Amino acid sequence: MSYERIRGMYDVLPDETGWWKMAEGAMIETARCYNYREIRFPIVEYTELFARGMGEATDIVGKEMYTFPDRKGRSLTLRPEGTASVVRAYLNQGWQTQAPFQKLFYIGPMFRYEKPQKGRCRQFHQFGIEALGSLDPSLDAEVISFAWSMMDRLGIGGLRLRLNSIGCSEDREKFRDLLRQHFSPSLDRMCTDCNRRIDENPLRILDCKEKQCQATIEAAPGSAAHLCEDCADHFSEVRGLLDLLGLDYEIEPRLVRGIDYYTRTVFELMSVDLGSQDTLLGGGRYDGLVETFGGPPTPGLGFAGGFERLVIILQEHADVKLVEEGLDLFLATLGAEGRRYAFVLAESLRKVGVSVDIDHRNRSLRKQLTLANQLHAGHLLVIGEDEAASKTGKIKQMDSGEEVEISLEIDAVVNFLREGA
Numbered sequence: 001m002s003y004e005r006i007r008g009m010y011d012v013l014p015d016e017t018g019w020w021k022m023a024e025g026a027m028i029e030t031a032r033c034y035n036y037r038e039i040r041f042p043i044v045e046y047t048e049l050f051a052r053g054m055g056e057a058t059d060i061v062g063k064e065m066y067t068f069p070d071r072k073g074r075s076l077t078l079r080p081e082g083t084a085s086v087v088r089a090y091l092n093q094g095w096q097t098q099a100p101f102q103k104l105f106y107i108g109p110m111f112r113y114e115k116p117q118k119g120r121c122r123q124f125h126q127f128g129i130e131a132l133g134s135l136d137p138s139l140d141a142e143v144i145s146f147a148w149s150m151m152d153r154l155g156i157g158g159l160r161l162r163l164n165s166i167g168c169s170e171d172r173e174k175f176r177d178l179l180r181q182h183f184s185p186s187l188d189r190m191c192t193d194c195n196r197r198i199d200e201n202p203l204r205i206l207d208c209k210e211k212q213c214q215a216t217i218e219a220a221p222g223s224a225a226h227l228c229e230d231c232a233d234h235f236s237e238v239r240g241l242l243d244l245l246g247l248d249y250e251i252e253p254r255l256v257r258g259i260d261y262y263t264r265t266v267f268e269l270m271s272v273d274l275g276s277q278d279t280l281l282g283g284g285r286y287d288g289l290v291e292t293f294g295g296p297p298t299p300g301l302g303f304a305g306g307f308e309r310l311v312i313i314l315q316e317h318a319d320v321k322l323v324e325e326g327l328d329l330f331l332a333t334l335g336a337e338g339r340r341y342a343f344v345l346a347e348s349l350r351k352v353g354v355s356v357d358i359d360h361r362n363r364s365l366r367k368q369l370t371l372a373n374q375l376h377a378g379h380l381l382v383i384g385e386d387e388a389a390s391k392t393g394k395i396k397q398m399d400s401g402e403e404v405e406i407s408l409e410i411d412a413v414v415n416f417l418r419e420g421a
């Protein structure tokens with residue numbers, strides 16, 4: 001019997017983790033600059049949280065969740081996204097009354113039963129932010145500029161920001177009616193999912209990817225032209241602030257995004273390097289979500305993006321090089337005495353923060369030197385019986401090839417590595 005990994009779920013191997021750390025580092029650093037604090041929440045939640053939060057009619061809830069009963073028969077789901085969990089935690093903490101304004105970020109695995117392809121996995125990893133407690137358009141502009149700034153930090157270019165407003169819940173209701181009127185006469189030409197969506201939530205038709213539905217979708221009315229005065233003003237202020245920041249955007253009147261909690265601003269950031277099909281990140285406002293979960297009216301917004309897609313761009317397109325993390329020192333050994341001495345020296349050096357390795361397979365000196373090169377060791381020391389007895393040895397600086405005789409006492413080795421003397 002052989003054990004396969006689950007389809008659409010991947011190992012991130014040691015040669016790749018450098019790219020991941022680079023992407024995660026950019027997220028953490030951007031969050032520090034914009035003052036967003038990290039939150040970590042469980043990978044499993046009660047199914048009801050996502051079903052209510054994201055909407056039963058969404059593809060995610062209807063088709064893509066990993067849902068299973070626990071031992072007491074309660075329905076649990078592997079988190080398909082982070083927003084619902086953040087809002088749950090917000091309410092659990094009583095922040096709605098104690099500290100209603102919160103700026104939070106998260107990083108972690110999410111799960112969706114989607115058709116795997118490049119940049120689309122069943123276990124994927126999101127970076128996301130959520131800002132709760134203000135309706136101010138400056139927060140919309142900040143969230144969007146956070147996303148852009150993170151991409152800048154990673155050297156990811158060719159960005160396209162797609163922007164729209166779908167208005168408040170009343171606007172959305174009006175917009176739904178408009179969409180029903182538009183789509184009803186064409187239903188016999190549209191897919192079975194869209195025939196269902198027309199009753200459940202016609203907004204979802206706008207996300208349909210089926211070929212047969214595209215012409216009718218492209219002719220559908222846009223939401224931004226049908227906003228109430230407050231929502232129209234809000235949208236215009238958001239655009240004004242983005243202009244002030246010099247961030248280019250394209251208004252996409254039919255951009256609604258695939259989750260039901262959105263209100264007002266919605267946006268997506270694409271990169272030419274990823275191809276037109278894939279979104280680097282997406283988000284928007286969800287001013288009614290806290291109330292959906294039983295809290296007081298509390299506005300919120302955020303975005304999330306996929307690390308897998310970032311890493312593809314970093315590896316294949318971005319003008320960045322991965323700096324190989326090397327060892328400070330490799331200890332090659334000759335004979336049993338040399339091995340014993342090196343083993344103890346390595347342990348002492350690690351305790352004071354020097355990265356050091358030895359060969360654990362008792363191989364020839366030639367093979368040990370090859371290993372030192374593979375590990376990108378900065379320095380090499382060969383320790384044999386003589387070196388162990390005299391407690392002195394020749395340390396080699398691998399880049400220059402220069403060799404210096406030093407004492408093998410721990411302080412002397414550390415001093416040499418830190419100061420080169």
Ligand code: HAM
Nearest residue numbers: 081083120121124279280281282283302303304305306
């Ligand atoms: P979403 O559009 O469903 O939004 O996902 C956000 C991003 O996660 C996508 O743009 C994509 O980069 C990545 N992503 C989604 N599914 C996959 C997948 N199967 N494989 C790889 N990457 C994927 C949300 O999740 C919202 N919670 C975003 C948000 C936060 N809205 C407000 N706050």
